[in-house]
Amino acid sequence: MQAIVDQFVTTILGAAKCRLPLRIRGGGSKHFYGNTIIGQNNDTLDISPYSGIIDYEPTELVVTARAGTRLADLSATLRNHGQMLAFEPPHFGATATLGGCVAAGLSGPRRASAGAVRDFVLGIRMLDGRGNDLRFGGQVMKNVAGYDVSRLMAGSMGTLGVLLEVSLKVLPLPPAELTLRMQMNAAEAMSKMNEWAGKPLPISATCFCGDELMLRLSGAESAVRAAHAKLGGEELVTGSAFWESVREQTHSYFHSAKSLWRLSIKSTAAPLSLPGQQLIEWSGALRWLVGSERINAEMMHTVAKEAEGHATLFRSGESCVSVFHPLDPAMMRIHRLLKEKFDPVGIFNPGRLYPGL
Known part of the structure; x- marks a missing residue:
């Protein structure tokens, strides 16, 4: 699997050198969601080959899996052990992946009682715009000092980096x-x-x-x-x-x-x-x-x-660059600073979240 990660790094470095946008894609089940990616000649970085559950200990209520892991496969494994993803993420297709689930940040009917996606993210592994292999968080709830980058990735729409692995807290299925x-x-x-x-x-x-x-x-x-x-x-x-x-x-x-x-x-x-x-x-x-x-x-x-x-x-049936609610200037400044920190050349899904990001 490391060979796949190395190939991702090569692709990122090549795109950064040429300042070419990269469309990060998993199963493609949520391609309709978000703004149109800016740039006519953007290449696709397919994350789906990097899949599989890395670590799962049911007694600890924690699972770690690669971003290309299909949500259907992950859910089936959890269900076999009487557990579930409590935020009940929508799939919108059989090809939905864990990485896409976290990047989109969408939760299902159980969200009001159980919590949102970000509430269950414990740790992540990711590649930034310089090709650096980074890890944040861990596999326990109280493992964060300072800014919680792991949960920052929830709902970022792939604009900050390439998710490689995610550790999630899971819960027992209700009797x-x-x-x-x-x-x-x-x-x-x-x-x-x-x-x-x-x-x-x-x-x-x-x-x-x-x-x-x-x-x-x-x-x-x-x-x-x-x-x-x-x-x-x-x-x-x-x-x-x-x-x-x-x-x-x-x-x-x-x-x-x-x-x-x-x-x-x-x-x-x-x-x-x-x-x-x-x-x-x-x-x-x-x-x-x-x-x-x-x-x-x-x-x-x-x-x-x-x-x-x-x-x-x-x-929407039409291309639009104003899908998300406008941010106030102070919040937009924070978004821009984060984008510059993680993706200095601006190659990851440019414009998918907000124009200019």
């Missing part, structure tokens, strides 16, 4: 899970989700769409059944398939060919006055909206800011 379905309007659903979020209930996921609220209960059998008796609602026997459809966006709501907006906002924000039906997750903190002619980026950014969050153009 029991149950999905409930309830009929109510948006205002009622928002009120209930926030009320229940403040109580000791084993709610691991929520989803509201089309006057229907779905709840997933996870935990000990007795706790799940007691919560069902308290909350009421109809049991959905196809609950696992439903949550997978939300995570992978195969649910009918996402079938539209129109642009799809993702708003990450304050969970207690009132229902947003925007045209079109919304799908709401994370007890109100994540809201999806299929675009229409009456929606533009400025409107979405304004609405998200007023709700103490940000808006992302998650999918």
Whole structure:
């Protein structure tokens, strides 16, 4: 495997010397996400050959794997030992890789109860823009002094370096899970989700769409059944398939060919006055909206800011360089300094995250 890393280094040094952009790619399942990479003649650095689990000790709840490892293979291995990636990352295809999962920084339905991708990253190995082989963090939670570079890579969209290896904290699969379905309007659903979020209930996921609220209960059998008796609602026997459809966006709501907006906002924000039906997750903190002619980026950014969050153009049929919510000048300066530190020539996925980065 070191021979593959050496080849990566050779490619990086060649691109840096010629100042040619490098498109970092794993399985390509999330190629639609983010801005168009700047540069017409960019080469692709395929990370997928560098794959496989390096170290996994189930009793320690830690797994270390190479960035090209398929998420499906990693999840299957964990499941065989009764464990899981608790942040429930979307795959968007069978070729999805661990490196792409961390670089995109996306979490699934369990995020509100378990945490985000960055919360589970313990350590990484990466190549910077000079071809340096760097390691940060480790395999335990309390192993960081100073700036936590490992978690910085989560959501960086490959703009800071080439991920080689990732150590993640994993969690046991819940002994029991149950999905409930309830009929109510948006205002009622928002009120209930926030009320229940403040109580000791084993709610691991929520989803509201089309006057229907779905709840997933996870935990000990007795706790799940007691919560069902308290909350009421109809049991959905196809609950696992439903949550997978939300995570992978195969649910009918996402079938539209129109642009799809993702708003990450304050969970207690009132229902947003925007045209079109919304799908709401994370007890109100994540809201999806299929675009229409009456929606533009400025409107979405304004609405998200007023709700103490940000808006992302998650999918679009058109090339766009303003996918992510604009940063304020101070935060943009930090991004630029980090980019200059890790990728001084600017060859890694230029513009994928923000123009000029």
